[in-house]
Amino acid sequence: MDNTHHSASRRVVLAGLGAAIAGIALADPARAQLLGGGLGGLLGKASDSALDKLAQPGAFYGNPAVRIGLPVLGSLSGLGGGLGGSLGGTLGSVLGTAEKQGLLDGLMRQLNDAAGVAAGAAKPMFRTAISKLSITDVPGIVRQNDGATQYLKRSAGDQLALKLRPMIDTALGQVGAFRTFDGLAKTSSLVRAAGLTRGALGKSVTDQALNGIFRYIGGEEGRLRANPLGPAGSLLDGLLKGH
Template sequence: MKHTYLACAFFVLLFSGCETTQQIINNLPTTTTGQPNSLQIASGLREALTIGTQNTANRLSAPDGFFANAMLKILMPPEAQKVESTLRNVGLGGVVDKAVLAMNRGAEEAAKSAAPIFINAIRQMSITDAIGILRGGDFAATNYFKQKTTAALTTAFSPVINNALKKVDATKYWADVFTVYNRFSKTPVNTDLTAYVTERAINGIFYEVGLEEQKIRKDPAARVTDLLKTVFGSPLAQNRY
């Protein structure tokens, strides 16, 4: 029980008070008539992904973008659930709730920096990348973003989240208390709270990007321009090419 009481003390302290023309020509298709050409595919993908990622960033960076979303809300780490339960049982549920709110507010603030990072990845997308994404299955674009933007998102998110948590001394007390807690517990808690919240925030961003990708792939009503209708309504996009 010693480590549980230490954790309880922590929470009280914490919350009480473009490619060249030649490249484009080389990539133009010479197959079935009526299919979008390579340049159209690349332009359509860039347009779709720009819309989708901006929608995602705007939605998640709004107040309660994470906190009020049951799928994305950042909760205490699974390893700390015993501590959380103990706190609630002794009447300190409000303390836990404040901790959860602080983590989600940090994620919402960090999400404001996501759109420029995604736009940069979209601008660097080659025609080969675009064709691969179009033909690559339901989450090909999302997986592309994970590969191209995770490092940049982590770099951008970490200081924002860290600053949000430091306002209430969260990172200090988390590290101090749970370093001791881990000496007694068989299930250690990550002592880097900023890393934990950053990882969860980025996972939430990619989850929402995946939903936007599904919308544009499967819902004709989401294809709001002629170019999107041409590209995503083609057999190529339906994996029938």
């Protein structure tokens, strides 16, 4: 089967599943709940796989798409973090010393290591959030390759951030990031003037790590859906045949 035919067939299956679920949700709440549970299982597999991958040493730092950057000076109220215009680049140009630039590089690696440690501990937290998916969201979920991931992010993203934060803070201490940051803050008036604290650092890492986790979960969900012979493909096909 060529790729064009395969893609068209999968679109037909997903469209049919969306219509079937929409009708079942109105006609039979009990059976609709079973369908929602099936898609929850799909998302659970995707989240487990994503978190396992991100928990591997160097996973966050090694992928520029999810790499944790140091907070952006001058925008600590948002604390979005990111690589462009990051604190590392700013301090590197201002301080201009190899020693302190090396310290910044080391801190960035520690932030990414901490994100990986937290990802490894976050499976139960994500499984709990996934278990709360509602059938009213399923018709929309099945129409997008990462529909379940996007729903989870919309409905539980803030709660997951609150629960991930203490894991990140603990990991930042474990990998030595807070110690490195404290040393940098003592020697840099720029850090002090910007109001960058341990708390601000922890929030920035949490926000960036959660975005990276959702990105990976979405990718895993898409891969599971794209394989008609795998568990997810069988699940979607079985849901259609069973209803």
